[in-house]
Amino acid sequence: MKQRGQTLVEFALLLPLFVLFLFGTMYVGFLFSDYMSYDNMARMAAREAAITGPVNSSYKGLEQQYGSMIENTHMTTNLYEFSQITIQSTKGMSGDSVPADGVRVEITTKLNNQYAFVHLLEGIGIEVPKGYTIRYYMYNEKQVEDSGT
Numbered sequence: 001m002k003q004r005g006q007t008l009v010e011f012a013l014l015l016p017l018f019v020l021f022l023f024g025t026m027y028v029g030f031l032f033s034d035y036m037s038y039d040n041m042a043r044m045a046a047r048e049a050a051i052t053g054p055v056n057s058s059y060k061g062l063e064q065q066y067g068s069m070i071e072n073t074h075m076t077t078n079l080y081e082f083s084q085i086t087i088q089s090t091k092g093m094s095g096d097s098v099p100a101d102g103v104r105v106e107i108t109t110k111l112n113n114q115y116a117f118v119h120l121l122e123g124i125g126i127e128v129p130k131g132y133t134i135r136y137y138m139y140n141e142k143q144v145e146d147s148g149t
Contacts (some may be wrong), residue, residue, distance in 0.1 A: 023117045030079040035110070037075045038082070038134050041066060042105045046138035049087050049103040053140075059087035059103070070107075080109040080131060090137065102139030109133070 045066045051061055061086050070082045090102045098104070110131040113120065118128050 001100040019122075021034060025121070027079070027115075027117055027121075030146065033079075034076040034080045035132070035134070038070075038107045038109060039078075039136070041070055041075075042085075042107045042134045042136035043138075045087060045104040046103055046136045049105065050138045050140045054089065059089075063087050078112050079115060081112050083108040083110045083131065090139075099137055099139035102137055104137045105134075105138075107134045 043115070045062060052062070055061055066087075067082070067085050070076075071083070074121055076082070082107045084107075086108075088104055090098050090100070090104050108131065111128060113119070121128050
């Protein structure tokens with residue numbers, strides 16, 4: 001009889017840890033899935049912007065196209081929601097990873113507070129990032145090939 005009670009107590013002690021581990025794994029999976037989706041969109045937008053170039057010295061049309069594509073296709077889990085996309089020329093920018101004559105695409109996200117697990121993590125003292133920004137740089141490979149010959 002004492003063994004049955006011991007098993008029940010052990011189960012009651014370990015169940016919250018198991019649930020936390022399970023939901024933690026799901027959270028990391030959602031986070032990775034969203035990040036990869038946004039990263040792929042940034043890469044596609046940067047490639048298109050580098051190849052087509054600006055229209056009237058602006059990438060606003062491309063920003064609107066990719067922004068609406070991200071919002072309307074429901075390609076993410078919405079753990080981190082799309083906030084904005086900016087595309088700009090890298091002329092005049094400095095840095096080790098900035099191409100001299102290319103484009104920079106930034107996709108900004110924000111945390112969706114509707115997920116109960118986010119509140120659970122914050123309730124036990126684990127801070128969840130409120131959002132992140134993906135930066136992607138690309139240069140027009142065709143222009144580099146043309147100027148090299």
